[in-house]
């Protein structure tokens with residue numbers, strides 16, 4: 137049975153274990169979160185500051201980053217036509233140039249330092265699987281022409297299933313993100329790193345800037361970088377109204393022969409999305425298929441969605457056996473632009489809503505935050521400004537939908553299932569009370585109250601990742617209640633209660 141640990145990438149991890157923080161400390165830069173964004177912020181600032189600290193509530197890069205598909209591209213799916221329509225040509229051009237700059241920076245860094253991370257330079261391909269997508273691609277091609285993005289158009293079938301057209305950006309890349317980050321960590325010997333250390337509170341005003349951890353230790357800092365996926369900074373910002381979680385599944389297997397799917401980074405424009413790339417292990421190539429993307433607020437059966445992805449891989453790409461499968465979530469913003477920069481009138485910086493394109497965007501964020509802290513001008517600051525107005529029709533529409541989701545989780549019978557198998561979990565209802573129950577393979581039962589500590593939505597049990605997931609704003613908790621992601625301020629409490637549930641065999 138697969139669990140959150142089973143990611144193709146994490147099997148490569150050679151990172152050491154880092155200690156838990158057990159004292160009060162002072163540091164110049166405190167980075168909350170040790171995914172790709174936090175680690176790269178530390179790297180970029182290490183030439184300017186000797187005293188940098190990363191605190192990670194779990195293990196470095198074991199949340200979103202370790203479950204990515206690791207394409208490095210500024211193609212970002214079907215996006216430029218929409219950016220021009222909603223934001224205008226100048227902003228769309230800035231978005232493209234910022235991500236191209238980050239792409240070039242990352243690829244050059246890997247080449248210059250000879251970083252062993254399976255870098256593969258290849259084409260990024262937006263393909264049309266339907267007639268409707270064909271028209272999207274025509275619009276996207278016009279956007280590329282207007283923005284000066286190098287591209288190639290084709291109408292021959294490019295994949296084993298019917299495709300109507302494709303828009304290719306040459307010279308893009310893929311890599312093994314864990315091998316890359318292990319190399320970067322090796323260059324951060326002066327950075328203090330603490331794992332299993334969760335920040336529960338930050339204070340940031342003219343007199344003092346500090347964070348408090350779960351064990352009540354104080355970390356005083358000059359600057360705090362929120363590289364925590366969902367921004368930890370609270371203030372009066374209500375980020376949960378501006379950013380929203382979207383999910384997807386990944387399955388990895390072998391195709392019968394590599395000519396079936398030519399090397400490349402493939403993605404289509406409309407749901408169901410199927411993203412495809414190759415990944416290498418022991419000189420063997422595996423196909424990494426990602427898809428069934430959707431907003432996290434729909435209440436669907438996680439296992440069925442994963443199964444639909446695998447069926448597509450079997451029927452259309454002839455993948456008979458999958459060796460890895462997982463679930464992952466990233467944040468999107470209600471105005472399509474990530475939030476990167478300094479929180480107004482504070483010593484805090486945030487970087488979030490990478491829209492499943494965090495490989496280039498995290499590099500961009502680390503460069504922008506480095507420039508902001510070291511008082512250099514960064515030309516992309518205005519576009520990504522996290523303090524911009526979000527009073528848009530899309531923001532209002534999204535938040536109305538969120539209110540509905542809250543009530544759906546309260547009323548919905550479909551999330552209740554009193555039958556729990558070993559190695560699985562469920563939301564059960566006993567004498568009118570809901571409990572979250574997970575029974576491990578040895579029969580040990582873990583019981584929690586399935587209510588999100590953020591704003592009290594009822595949690596769903598996700599049997600793909602063995603987590604409790606909040607459909608409202610994306611908080612996620614391991615089966616034993618440990619918080620993994622999202623705005624929830626604390627873990628779920630494990631209840632010492634015997635519900636007398638016998639696992640189904």
Ligand SMILES: Cc1cc2nc3c(=O)[nH]c(=O)nc-3n(C[C@H](O)[C@H](O)[C@H](O)COP(=O)(O)OP(=O)(O)OC[C@H]3O[C@@H](n4cnc5c(N)ncnc54)[C@H](O)[C@@H]3O)c2cc1C
Pocket residue numbers: 168169170171172173174191192193194195196197198199200201202203204205206207208209333334335336363364365368382383384385386426463464465466487490491492493494495496497498620621
């Ligand atoms: C299915 C899927 C496929 C993807 N594929 C691609 C791709 O091909 N190319 C691409 O460019 N992008 C891709 N992405 C997006 C990319 O993986 C993410 O944008 C990126 O990994 C986010 O990195 P991060 O460091 O910001 O967040 P994370 O990796 O989530 O790191 C944040 C860290 O902060 C820690 N943390 C949170 N709160 C606290 C706290 N209070 N105290 C201490 N620590 C805390 C968390 O534990 C976590 O480890 C994909 C995303 C998904 C969902």
Ligand code: FES
Pocket residue numbers: 376588589590591592593606607608609610611622623624
């Ligand atoms: S994350 Fe907001 S209610 Fe759960």
